[in-house]
Structure formats: C-alpha cells, structure tokens
Amino acid sequence: MNHIFEIGRYWIFMKNLMHTPEKWRMYWTQILREMESMGFGSLPIVAINSVFMGAVITIQSAYNIVNPMVPLSAIGIVTRDSIIIEFAPTVMMMVLAGKIGSAIASEIGTMRVTEQIDALEIMGINSSTYLVLPKLIASLFILPFVVIISMFLGIFGGWIAGDATGACPSADYLKGLQDQFLAFNVYFAMIKTLVFSYIIITVSSYHGYFTEGGSLEVGKSSTKAVVYSNILILLFDYILTQLFLA
Amino acid sequence: MIEVKNISKTFSTKQVLFDISCKFEPGKINLIIGTSGSGKTVLMKTLIGLFAPDSGTIIYDGRDFIQLDRDGRKDLRQDIGMVFQGGALFDSLTVEENVMFPLSMLTDMSLAEKRDRVNFCLKRVNLENAHKLFPAEISGGMKKRVSIARAIATNPKYLFCDEPNSGLDPYTSLVIDELIHEITLEFNITTVINTHDMNSVAESGEHIVFLHKGAKWWEGTFTEIMNSDNKELHGFIFASKVMQSFKKLYLKENA
Ligand SMILES: Nc1ncnc2c1ncn2[C@@H]1O[C@H](COP(=O)(O)OP(=O)(O)OP(=O)(O)O)[C@@H](O)[C@H]1O
Ligand SMILES: [Mg+2]
Numbered sequence: 001m002n003h004i005f006e007i008g009r010y011w012i013f014m015k016n017l018m019h020t021p022e023k024w025r026m027y028w029t030q031i032l033r034e035m036e037s038m039g040f041g042s043l044p045i046v047a048i049n050s051v052f053m054g055a056v057i058t059i060q061s062a063y064n065i066v067n068p069m070v071p072l073s074a075i076g077i078v079t080r081d082s083i084i085i086e087f088a089p090t091v092m093m094m095v096l097a098g099k100i101g102s103a104i105a106s107e108i109g110t111m112r113v114t115e116q117i118d119a120l121e122i123m124g125i126n127s128s129t130y131l132v133l134p135k136l137i138a139s140l141f142i143l144p145f146v147v148i149i150s151m152f153l154g155i156f157g158g159w160i161a162g163d164a165t166g167a168c169p170s171a172d173y174l175k176g177l178q179d180q181f182l183a184f185n186v187y188f189a190m191i192k193t194l195v196f197s198y199i200i201i202t203v204s205s206y207h208g209y210f211t212e213g214g215s216l217e218v219g220k221s222s223t224k225a226v227v228y229s230n231i232l233i234l235l236f237d238y239i240l241t242q243l244f245l246a
Numbered sequence: 247m248i249e250v251k252n253i254s255k256t257f258s259t260k261q262v263l264f265d266i267s268c269k270f271e272p273g274k275i276n277l278i279i280g281t282s283g284s285g286k287t288v289l290m291k292t293l294i295g296l297f298a299p300d301s302g303t304i305i306y307d308g309r310d311f312i313q314l315d316r317d318g319r320k321d322l323r324q325d326i327g328m329v330f331q332g333g334a335l336f337d338s339l340t341v342e343e344n345v346m347f348p349l350s351m352l353t354d355m356s357l358a359e360k361r362d363r364v365n366f367c368l369k370r371v372n373l374e375n376a377h378k379l380f381p382a383e384i385s386g387g388m389k390k391r392v393s394i395a396r397a398i399a400t401n402p403k404y405l406f407c408d409e410p411n412s413g414l415d416p417y418t419s420l421v422i423d424e425l426i427h428e429i430t431l432e433f434n435i436t437t438v439i440n441t442h443d444m445n446s447v448a449e450s451g452e453h454i455v456f457l458h459k460g461a462k463w464w465e466g467t468f469t470e471i472m473n474s475d476n477k478e479l480h481g482f483i484f485a486s487k488v489m490q491s492f493k494k495l496y497l498k499e500n501a
Pocket of ligand 2: 408
C-alpha cells in the first residue's frame, strides 16, 4: 500500500517538475553550478575506484585463465569489456548514487525542513522545477563524461597492474584491447548511464523533497535516496541488459 | 482585502483550526495573537496555501484562493511576501543574493536596478554591512531582518509575517515594527502579523485577532482589549507584571 502511494506521488512529482522555468538565465547558472559539482566533484572518487577495479579485474582474469590454449590477450578483452559494459556504467553509477544522491537528498531535505521550499512556493516559483530540473539536466550532460573517464582509467589501471605484476604483459594487454571491439558496447553503456543518472537525480530529489520533520529525518531521507537509487539501478540494469543484449 | 470564511484544518486526527472567519483590511496592521501552539502559524500557512484547509474559503480581493488552479495561485503569490518564523533564508546564497532572488526570478529588472532595490531594502531593515555574508554567518536577529528585506523586495500587496520580532532586541524589534507599519501605510499593503510580543500589540493594535486553542476567541482593537472582560484574552495579554501595572495605570488614567 505504502509503495503504491510512493510511486503515485513520485509520478506527480515528475509531472510537476516538467514545467517551463520562470527565468532561463537563473536556471542556466544553476545548471553550470551543478555540472561543476557533479563532474569535478566526482572525479577523485571515480579515479580511485576505476584504477583499482581495473587492476583487480586484470589480475583476477589472469588468475582464472589457467588453460595455456587461451592467449594472454584475452585478459585485455575481458578487462575492457567488463569495464565498459558493467563496471563503469553500473558499479560506478552506484558509487555516484552514494555521493551525489545523498548530497541531493540532504540538500533538498534541509530546504524542506527549514521552510526554504515553502519560501520558494510563496514567491510563486515552482519549487520542484527550480530545485530538480537544473540537477537533472546537468547530470544528463556531465555524467556520461564521468563514465567515459572511468572507462579509460579502469582500462589504464588494468594495464599498469597487469604489466607490473607480470600477469599480463603490456603487449598482450594492448593487443587484447583492440581485439573484437564492439562500438555498440559503448553506446549501450551510455544508454545505461543516462537512465541511471535520471534514476539517481529524481529518486534522491523525491526523497529530499518529501522529508517531514527535522534533521533526523533529513538523514533518513538521504539514506533512503541511496538505497532506492541502488535498487532501481540494479533492476534497470537487468531490464536494459535483457532488452539490448539477450 | 483578505476575507477568511469558516476555515478549519485537521492534521490526520488532530484538529488545529476551528471554523475561523475574519477580514484583513489593506493599509492596516492585522495582528494574530495567541499562546504558543494556539495555531497562529498553521492559520497563516493555510491563508497562503501551504496547507489545504478541510473547509472554508479565502478570498484575496475577489480572487478565491482555494478555487484557483496552479497558475492562478502562482500569479497571486507573486503579490505575496512572507516572513517565516525561522527566516527560511536560502543557505547557499549570500544575504544580498537572498534579497535579490525574487527580483531575479520574477522581474525583468537590470542588475543595477536590482542592486539599488536590494540596497534600499537592506537599508530599511538596518543591515548595511552584511551583503556578502551567508546566512550561517549572521545572527538570528539579522536573519530575521534579511528575511523581511526579501519579503518586501518585490513590493507585495499582501505581507505575512510570522513572529517578525521574536529573537530581536527591544530596539531592533521596535524598528522592525515601525518599518512594517510604514510600508503598510505607504503602499496600502494588507499586512498580517503573528505575534506574542506585547509591545507590538500595544504599538500597532488596530485590528487584533486572538486565537485560543485553534478557535477565534476574540477580535478587536487594543483599546477594546482594555475594556473587554474576556478571561483568556486578559490571561494572555496581562500575563507579565509589566503589563499588569500597565493595565492599572491605564484604568486609572481613563477612569
Ligand atoms: N505539520 C503539522 N502536522 C501536524 N500537526 C501540526 C503541524 N503543524 C502544526 N501542528 C500542530 O498545530 C498546533 C498549532 O501549531 P502552530 O505552529 O500553529 O502554533 P503557533 O501558534 O504558531 O505557536 P508558536 O507561537 O509557538 O509559533 C500545534 O499543536 C502543532 O502541534
Ligand atoms: Mg508559530
């Protein structure tokens, strides 16, 4: 029952959000501000995660391939594809849900409990549009770039680790990277990134926007934002994979 | 003029407002007084549509607020200024940007015009050296004053203030009262103020609505309070020793 209520309220929230902005210039400033914080702000965590995950995938693949018939370049293929298809768009976006999602939910939640959202409404401003639309637009622009950077860094991490440990010599790895490369995989990853960005921003904003109470509830909203974003990302990852790859 | 007719409001099972009717006239300070928890904030938020009443109507100069659609409400609200009990300043904006915000969102003024207006408003609330500070960096009383400056920035036709001078020192409090009084007269604004500040009641007691446990218990002017024999009203107004001696003095003088 509760879930049906939440889903209904989410759709109404979505509908209210899609409104023409009062003043594009104000929105534009907001969009740039959000792009900066989501894009640059995410780079450190994305870099660390990507490099290490790439390294781990390479070493594990090497460890798993025991058959001498399989060329070492297969490790390059495996690392490249797992990073492009799954790690960068899905796992990385789940990490970003933790970072961006919780920040959005607590920002909007705080605005709700300190009556800042009421103040917006009283001025005759569409609060959900003003608060959420710039974030949504910014994320749809900037997060694909973040994911592409994550792909490069992950593949780079695998290369360094493979060469340093001797698990996969540089030449084999680079050969593997070029073998059987499908551009479609990158497109697929971009589609996933857009869908997941939409999920993170709208779900987190929703939980922030409907916070009731005080600072304790703001914390709860922020937890809920991350949990629900992650569950929905996994669910949609499954659905999209079925749709495009099955 | 704002006409309120038979407003009731319930939260889940708890009824907070009971069948309230009254009229708020322009060019006048309309005070809503009552003890803490009597429903002043809920009434004010219902008037401006932040809470939907269970029943009743609210008419702003012929416009029935309850019947208005989304866009109609938006239009009407551009004529409303509100000072929230907690200030409700935007954390991420400086004092100057806070006051400028409604101007940027709702008007086509140039930057220079907006600057002038912001300076004017901040000057009127005696805040001239805080432009670049963030809400977290200023005192509670200063926040209140910024909030007032922001509410009057767009020259509203209706001004709502939820305890505009709680948390202010007596001097600033008086300045704020006078400021609100001045602009109310100057622009013929319909001003509604929630307060439990007795000074304000005595200073600007042209129309006072006394709420008791969510119902309109009494209505009149400050002079009428003196002559009324409403027990709850007197209990509230003359709770302090100062007010009691004031009452004695008043009765002696006017005997
Ligand atoms: N959102 C809400 N949900 C449920 N009950 C509420 C809500 N807001 C207020 N109330 C209840 O309504 C009653 C009146 O509250 P209100 O805030 O209007 O008091 P007030 O007169 O403004 O008091 P104060 O002078 O302390 O600000 C209180 O008993 C409060 O518990
Ligand atoms: Mg109150």
